[in-house]
Amino acid sequence: MEIVKVENLNKIYGTNENKVIALDDINFSIDKGDFVVILGASGSGKSTLLHLLGGVDRPTKGKVHIDGVDIFSLNDDELAIFRRKNVGLIYQFFNLIPILNVAENISLPADLDKRNIDKKEMDNLLNMVGLEKRKDHLPSQLSGGQEQRVAIARALVNKPALILADEPTGNLDSNTTKEILELFKMCNEKYNQTLVIITHNLEVAKIAKRIIKLKDGKIISDERK
Amino acid sequence: MNILKTYIIKDIKLNPKKSIFSFISVLLFTFIISCILIISVSIYNTFLENAKNTNGNYHATFFYVDNKYKDLIINNENIDSVFVTSELGYVDLEESKGRNFLNIMAFDDNALKNYGLVLKEGRKPTNSNEIVISEQVYLNGEVSFKVGQTVTFDINKLVSKEGNVLNQSVTYLKSMLTDGKIHKEFLCTKEYKVVGILKRPNEIIEPYKAAGYTAITCLDNIDGVASYSVRFKSIKDIENICDNISDKINCTYKLNNEVLGFEGATNTFNFAIFASILVGIVIIIILICSIVITRSSFSMLVSQKIKQYSILNCIGATKKQIKKIAFYENLILTIFGILFGILLSILISYILVILLNNYIIKNSIYNNINITYKLPVWIIFLSAFLSYITAYISNLNSIKKINKVTPINGVIQNEKINIDTKDLKYSKVIKKIFGIGGLISYKNICRNKTKYKIIVVNLVLSIALFIGITSFVKYSNDLTSKYYENIKFNVLVGYKTFENEDEKFETLQSIADMSEVDSYTIGRYINGVIDLKKYVKDENMDIYLNMCSYSNGRMSEAFTVLGEDEYLRYINSLGLDYDTCKNKIILVDDIRTYVSVKNKKIKLVDLNVGDELLVTLPDENNKTINLEIVAKTDKSPMGFENSTSRIGRFIISDELLKKIANNYRVWFLALKTNDADNFCKTIERKYDILLPRNYEAELEKENQTKTIISFILYGITVIISVIGICNIVNILSSSINLRKKEFSILLSIGMTKKQFYNMIKLESIFLTLKSIFYGTIFGFIITCIIYYFVNFIDVTQFMFPILEVVIISISIFLIIYFIMYYNLKKILSENIIENTKNENI
Structure with missing residues (x-):
């Protein structure tokens, strides 16, 4: 079942001699439960693609359908609401709210949706990411790997249709990277979560089921394992 | 919204430095508004009470009203209270070196309390056998009466040739008696006990041109004619009401303009309205200045949190939810700022009144006045309301910023750097003269036009106000000194x-x-x-x-x-x-x-x-x-x-x-x-019969009044400048912190600390020059306006406070430089690599 459909997606920055075509007429789709890695060198447009899939940026041209919804036909508020229910975003530099503790950071999307998370659900999430003993800690009291786990838990709290991760292990050491990748694998296999990960790390690419390669804003290959 | 409330409270608690400047701005302008209102009301009430105590607590006096008309006054629906006085007759003062007579007056209880009588010695009479006498009898007439003395007076009426009875309102000349124009008619003999000596009564009771000095006893009953002093229920249209009454009862009347002026009656000098307008103008100026300054303070607060707000947006908070966070955060700061501002103003204004009374007024020409501290409840509500409106208006624009940033750009802080090539037309010249540091400073100012515009606006406001007030003070001093230094005399004697x-x-x-x-x-x-x-x-x-x-x-x-x-x-x-x-x-x-x-x-x-x-x-x-x-x-x-x-x-x-x-x-x-x-x-x-005018005392009074006014005006300017400086500290500090990564990169490439400090020196110079330029222009305009109005009072030469402009230029440069230096020093002591990686959360 198709969960993501991208049609004629274009993103251009700047004008005239400063014009940069970040994405050039991208078309593809992703099925539910798929684990996709988007590979590409620096400047290939992979981050731009991810941001557009997450609706945190708007394209110059083209459409993105997530779970049947053309997300760019929504206004900003509708898009934000759609995002918190249907998309989980994970960043290279974690982007946690520094003044909220672990539990509060995790529950943030649910709270924004005015949905209370009961203790059992919170405990499950914390257990899943191995942070049950750090529930009340602030981000500044966590290691990089722990912070990324919080970001993953936060991305999962509303059980979104799609999880997007932008270089999630880019800021982590190799051991921690392995742990995080295991977590992703578990989310995908156990919970049938659709995952799209941006990376230039081939180790990450190994665990994916499908690899899309980008170069100069175009898809140059799309391989399924 | 619980998590968002948690976010708001935690953010304020854990990031106090970011919020403190906004809180201080609100506190300061609430303080100044509330202080001005409290002190104005206290001074106004003091002057009003003083006018009532000196001139009498009434609005109008109807003179020599026939007994048959008394009910038309006493029962008049417009009249709130009445007191009655009656002239009983004249007593010869044969040994008097001044006036020939003592005028015996009878006052009812209300008149004794409300007619502005001030005792020098003894007490007021309690019955019609007791009497108090004006000190002028001794001072001018050299006839002595002692408290406790029993006197027997032959009371007469003075009657003109035409048969009219003379009273104190008639201009008396000694020749009238000697030429036979008036004669005495005996009324009765009465014994009195002198129970007190009065300070010279006011002009209504003891007119300068009248026949007799004043002695006052208690009124038993009203026979013949009496004068009625009244307080009206409403002083609106008071002259028409008095005209109606006086036409009906065929008498003259006089308004108590001193008291009516303070109570705000029209057609008299309307001190209440004049003072209200003056205070109103000052408060409006302060509100406008506060809005301009505080706007940028709130705006900075939001700017510093754009990344946070963008992360929330990425997670799924709507713009409306984010705006609510920003709004409530600013609201909490506003409420606390208003609360502390009002408390501070109550304390400081109380201290100011004590200081004013004990150190300024006591040693001045106004030393008979003692300002009574007054704090009506409406001032607290009005100050809170005005401050809230100011903070609300200041906040409006800052919230709109949230709309302008896409979520991801806010997160990665990828603010589009917009520099129009036109703005960089001087970059080659600047690089040649000031080097790469100067070029970076110049480009930074061009890049952050909005931020630096805010700083410049704050400074221009303070500079223009300072120049304007200095010009006002200089012109006032010039007018006074010219007026008084020209004259070769110090006493001018007029006469009645x-x-x-x-x-x-x-x-x-x-x-x-x-x-x-x-x-x-x-x-x-x-x-x-x-x-x-x-x-x-x-x-x-x-x-x-x-x-x-x-x-x-x-x-x-x-x-x-x-x-x-x-x-x-x-x-x-x-x-x-x-x-x-x-x-x-x-x-x-x-x-x-x-x-x-x-x-x-x-x-x-x-x-x-x-x-x-x-x-x-x-x-x-x-x-x-x-x-x-x-x-x-x-x-x-x-x-x-x-x-x-x-x-x-x-x-x-x-x-x-x-x-x-x-x-x-x-x-x-x-x-x-x-x-x-x-x-x-x-x-x-x-x-x-003479009215000497002491010009030395007048000059002293003018100088002291000018000193007090200058003190108040400069005080207001200082407070507005303090709000502005808080804001500038906020902007410059956060601006430097946001450029931590940039500075660290420059350091890592090889820029020395000395070059760094030169760079900020140049930024300070650019800011100072721009502020001084515009501030001086506006200050010049204000000076011209003052000069235009001064020429209506007296012809004078145009003056501009050049020295003060130089002093303020140097002060501004030093303030900006030291703010930037202090913040930069902190950054330079930190780890370069950590700062290059720092995302400025």
């Missing part, structure tokens, strides 16, 4: 009534002959009618003819004599000799010789040395005489300095006056004495 001009002149001469007097002039004049048409320009002829009070273009002018001594002194100072001048005119024509037509000052007549005037003397049976102008000068003789004239002043010698006229009029006595204060008190005591 004399029997005739000769008696007036003799009395003034006897004062001038006193040993305490160093120099004097007794101004006398005769009226002369002259035709000046041939000396008037064609374009001014209509104005001249309109001014002529006689037919055929002839006007009446005064020909003035100064007294022999002063005349001699005067002509010597002009380098003239007596024989040349004695039968001719000296014309005084200076900067104050003009006619005002539609706010323009016009020189109407052009008279010169050698011109002959044919003068007709209407008081001498229209005798005519030719008088030549022997000299023309811009120096005024003693007593005439600072006085304006239409076509100039004509000075003649005493000898010439005696030759041409038998009749003259006495103007004034102007004199110079060592101790003006004591001299005036002596004159007042000795001569009931």
